[in-house]
Amino acid sequence: MNKPLQDAILNGLYDQTYPGHELLNPQLLRNTKGSNIWLTIRQELLSCQGFTWAVAFITQDMLVPFKVVMADLAKKGVSGTLITGDYLAFNDPKVFHELLKIENLTVKVASPRGFHAKGYLFQHENWQTVVIGSANFTRSALLSNYEWALKVSSKENAALAEQLATELKKLSQESQLLSLEWLKNYEDNWVKPTQYQSRKSQKVASSQPIEPNQMQKAALQELDGLVEEGKNKGLIVSATGTGKTYLGAFAVRNFKPHKFLYVVHREQIAKKALDSFYQVIGGERKNYGLLTGHKHDLNCQYIFATVQTLSQPEVLDNLQATEFDYILIDEAHRAAAPSYQRVFDKFTPKFWLGMTATPERMDNQDVYQLFDYNLAYEIRLRGALEEKMLAPFHYVGVEDYEVDGESIDETANLRRLLAPKRVDYILKQIDYYGYCGDQAKGLIFCSRQEEARELAEIFSAKGHPAIALTNEDSEKRRLQVVHQLDEGKIEYIITVDLFNEGIDIPALNQIVMLRNTQSSIVFIQQLGRGLRKYPGKDYVTVIDFIGNYKNNYLIPISLNQDDSRDIDRVREESTLPGFIDVSTINFTQVASSKILASIDPIKLDSIKELRQSYIELKEKTGKPPLLYDFYRYGSTSPEVFASNHALAHYGEFLAKMGEPIKLTEYESAVLSFVTKELLNGKRPHELLLLKQLLADKSLSQTEYEQVLRDYGAYVNSAVLNSVDDILTLNFFDIKQGKTTKKEQYGDQALIERPDLFTYQLAPQLEEALNHNQQFKQLFTDVVKTGLALNQKYDDQKQFTLYEQYDRKDACRLLNWPKDVSAPMYGYRVDKDETPIFITYKKDASKKRNAVYNNTLEDGRSLRWYTRSPRHIDSDEVQRLLNTPEMKLHLFVKKSDAIGKQFFYLGQAEIQKETVKEEQLGPKKKAAVGMNLLLKHPLEAKMYELLFEE
Known part of the structure; x- marks a missing residue:
């Protein structure tokens, strides 16, 4: 060192x-x-x-x-x-x-x-x-x-x-x-x-008039826009704790309705909403009334109703269809239920507003359709935390207790879940990671009702007063227990899935998860229970006990609100600490390994998974989504569709979803090419040329070069020649079995050069674009989406540091005339550039590359070996060692299990004093080893991701 x-x-x-x-x-x-x-x-x-x-x-x-x-x-x-x-x-x-x-x-x-x-x-x-x-x-x-x-x-x-x-x-x-x-x-x-006494300042602030924050102002502007456009329905998605009720009150205040109706499924929520609306809108208190099992204030201007009472035939019969000119449906994800549908069928207000924190329903009901797909605004958990609308959280994923060398899993019986040593371990971890404040006010989610009841008894016996609540308890009982927690008379409420939504407990300072993560929806609902701001609460501690569950992979996906289905991204989120503003996501090393183990068997990009993602986005947009819609709405990464081996292109996927897609064999081949080769956006040059030709039909080379410069992309003769090779498909004219890749892509160029200075679309492609609007839409969608995905790359360079590439990407971006990735294996020594691909951790000693003991020698250089047999005087070794200005591009992945993609670590240089011929493997074949010194020092994040054991 x-x-x-x-x-x-x-x-x-x-x-x-x-x-x-x-x-x-x-x-x-x-x-x-x-x-x-x-x-x-x-x-x-x-x-x-x-x-x-x-x-x-x-x-x-x-x-x-x-x-x-x-x-x-x-x-x-x-x-x-x-x-x-x-x-x-x-x-x-x-x-x-x-x-x-x-x-x-x-x-x-x-x-x-x-x-x-x-x-x-x-x-x-x-x-x-x-x-x-x-x-x-x-x-x-x-x-x-x-x-x-x-x-x-x-x-x-x-x-x-x-x-x-x-x-x-x-x-x-x-x-x-x-x-x-x-x-x-x-x-x-x-x-x-005194300067840190926040409670006093919060009390002073609470006496001030309530006004919308920045995100609420943006939502109100969108709602006003819907009204001005003549729309009569709108949906707001607002994370729990972000002031959803106040936002509704601001919207109603702006609308100034003659008579207003608020509908929800619980009387307690209706009462709280009445108070909030009164604080915002003001006026006489007598104008605000309830329509519940106990009260029928039908003559008030602002009525707050439970759907159970409102939907009764005798109540609806006493009201006119035009009785209300503004109706707000709270917890709108429930609105597909028959009781709500009777309300929709009865009334014809000037405007319906739906509000929900979780529009994605596990019962597959289309919430967006109910509000005519008019999604006015979304305030999701991540955005709310970044805007400091919620209390920050510190999440800890800790390994669950092992009994007889086995960790808890989905099949664990009650005896194992309640084993004294496991309960002691749970209490020790809860105490170790702690909570904000003078006393624990925690909510514990477990897997079974019997477990909840027995745990409450054990916790109480061990000095941590706790009460179990299940769906068998009345609402009155639930409110009493919540009040006891607020008052500090108990420390914990232990439940199964009872508090996913509805009842708020702002005083919560600790959330404990003792169960398998069944879905991202439920996970976020349960996390959201503790994120409401509360005097003296600076943060919430979330402790998740991670066993050998098949669904562990959902944890990083849920916490990061990552809908991309990109397995590499999920692995990174499972390995490295995460941050949302000042909230932190942390896993112990054992817990991280349990999550990583759950990822390998999962097919996040399976047709089944993609179908579900498609259905969700179609519900949201009200139309069959295109690839750019997935990019725009932060849903499944478009690259996941492109990399799926079961799909030639997105049009084929749409056909599987039942859409009437009609493409010729040629059109399908072209879509397959642009999807598989260009959509990833790793180089914008081909995409920019196609985009320009879609608009102008013809383009001079001088104009094309200016387009590239205006975009911020590098321009030289080598890359221009490479673009020609790619779009004429000559790059792909390499034998693969009985056919070439070029033949698989239709064997027809996408562009032609009538002279050395002009670009045009190939006649067959232009004709297809003119005569098949479906094909044109899908083709244009790939180009648009590819340029959007290109935004994360440095277009002044061939490769972007710490982005991922495979061997074919390297062949293309190095401007080689042919795709020689198949026989490349670990490297290829070219005239003046050599890409080197290193798998750092070998998965099996029997594999060919396992004999190459690649090691990070001192934190900045990798020990690397040529293929065997090679000697110091071998031609490729001599070219590697003695070519002036030879550029070595270093690509590394952690293991074979990761897939084809490698992280680009920048250029490297050979440390000549470390070059040595060695005998490798059981057959003692000669290879040349050398240390490759990174020109760009390795960032701590990449060091941990690639080289930490």
């Missing part, structure tokens, strides 16, 4: 022409949209042998993700020391209580007056890293604030390292070990700093 460390220091502090190293380079750390200071500190923690921190200010909201890492380090026998203090009384006593729960952390209280340090020291094998700057260990400082921190690595005997070690040793000696006695004294005398 000495040489890389020396180079990294010289690169960062002397001359950047020295080789860099992402993990060792001096760096200025900041919080940006794609990264933050915590990610670096977390990476250092995971790779260190020990640490010492001196940090003045700590907040409880950052301790949850910290505890996840510390739990993993404890299993490795890694511990650390944290020195903090009582300066300005910033640190809440609860912080010290929580720190004491971390068994592999020694906590010391600094004695120097005015202790205000912010330094993080990490000890590695024979070197150390320090992070010093403005960042305290608080959620704001490490995730979102404008902070600067300098990260420097050095050998232990370096002057700076020695100086820092001496200072920390002195500080540690002068500090006292955190004890319960010191903590009690601090707690007895602690007065919360």
Whole structure:
């Protein structure tokens, strides 16, 4: 490590022409949209042998993700020391209580007056890293604030390292070990700093007039637009806790109806809605009335009804069809039920407004159709968190308890679920990860009613008062229990699926999931129970006990609201920590491995899955969606349709869905080509040419080059020749079995060049586009969608750092005249460019590539081997070693299980002193090994994704 460390220091502090190293380079750390200071500190923690921190200010909201890492380090026998203090009384006593729960952390209280340090020291094998700057260990400082921190690595005997070690040793000696006695004294005398007293300010704020926030203003503008267009129905999708009821009140206030009706399925919700509307609209209280089992205030201007009462024939008979000029259906996902349908059939208001948090129904009822597909606005969970409309959450996926070496799964019997050791383990984890506030106010979801009842008894017996609620309990009983939780008389409500929607418990500070994740819909509903803002609640702790469940893959999908069905993306979300504003998503390493294990058997891109996605989007848009609709609405990634081997193109999928798609054999072949080869958007050049020719029929080369420049894409003769090879299909004229890929794509060029300076669509393609509108729509859709997908790529370069490519992509983007990906295997030495594809972790010793022991030598260079038999004097090895300006493009994937796609890690150079001929495998075949030094230092995120065990 000495040489890389020396180079990294010289690169960062002397001359950047020295080789860099992402993990060792001096760096200025900041919080940006794609990264933050915590990610670096977390990476250092995971790779260190020990640490010492001196940090003045700590907040409880950052301790949850910290505890996840510390739990993993404890299993490795890694511990650390944290020195903090009582300066300005910033640190809440609860912080010290929580720190004491971390068994592999020694906590010391600094004695120097005015202790205000912010330094993080990490000890590695024979070197150390320090992070010093403005960042305290608080959620704001490490995730979102404008902070600067300098990260420097050095050998232990370096002057700076020695100086820092001496200072920390002195500080540690002068500090006292955190004890319960010191903590009690601090707690007895602690007065919360006035600038942090949020409850008082919230009470003051609550007396102010209620006005719409930015997202609500945007929704109201869209609703007003629907009314102006003469539409008489609209649907608002608004995440739980985002002020859905107030938004409805603002909409009604703007409309000024003569008489208004609000419809919902529970009396309690109707009563709360009445109060909220009165706060917004005002006027005389007598104008607001209820239509429920107990009250029939039919003469009021604003009536709040339960559907059970309203839909009764004797009630409907007493009302006119035009009785109300504005009707709002709350929890509109229920509106397909017969009781609601009687309401729809009876009334003809000027406007129907539907509001729901979850329009995707598990019973496949089309909610969007009920409101004429007029989706006015969506405020989903992610957007609401980013707009700070909800309380942040810290999610922890922790492995469930193992009984006799077996983890809980779908078939576990009640005895195993309630085993004393498992219950003790659950209580220990719940206590370890904690909650915000003075007392736990938790909601626990389990799998069975008997489990809920028995767990409540066990929790109560162990000093954690709990009550089980099931669908057998009356609404009155439920409200009583919720009130007991609010009042702090109990700590936990334990249920099955009772609180997925409806009743709100704003005081919740902890959600515990002791069951299999059955669907993303239910997961988000249950998570949403705890995200309402509440005085004194800075965050919600979500603890998910992950067993050997088949549906574990749904967890990262649900948390990230990732509907792409992109399996590579799901793997990444399962491996790396996630962030939604200052909310964090964390998995212990064992829990992460359980999720990854559940992904491999799942076919996220199966026709069955794609059909469901198609149905959902068709319900949303009111028409058969095209590929661009999937892109626009953040649904299934269009690339998933393209990569599905059972589909030649999207038109074929539409036909499977029952749409009357009629295409000739030629048209189908063309669609297959543009879908399979161009839709991914990894290069925009062909797409831009086709888009221009769709509009102009003919284009000069000069005009085409200008189109590319205007778009921001690179232009040279090699890429222009490559575009010709691709769109004439010559690139694909390679034998594959009995046919060529070119023949599979119709064997006909898409463009022709009447002279060297002009581009035109091929006559057969132009004729097809003119005579078959279905074909033209599908063709144009691919071009449009491909350019949309291209937005994530750097069009000034052939390859974009850390994006994924396969071997055929490399052949095309390197402007090679033919697709030679099939015989390429791990690399191909060309005249001046060589793509190298490395599978880092071999899946089986019997496989050919398993004998190549690719290793990350020192965090910045990969040990790589040529194919065998090869010798130092072999022609391709000599060209590789001695061609001036040879560009080596390095592509890496973690294992064979990942698929064909490799991450691009940038260019690399051969470290000549490491070149060596070696004997590999049981047959001792000769190959040449060498270290490839990355020109672009590897980012911590990619290091963890590709090389962490």
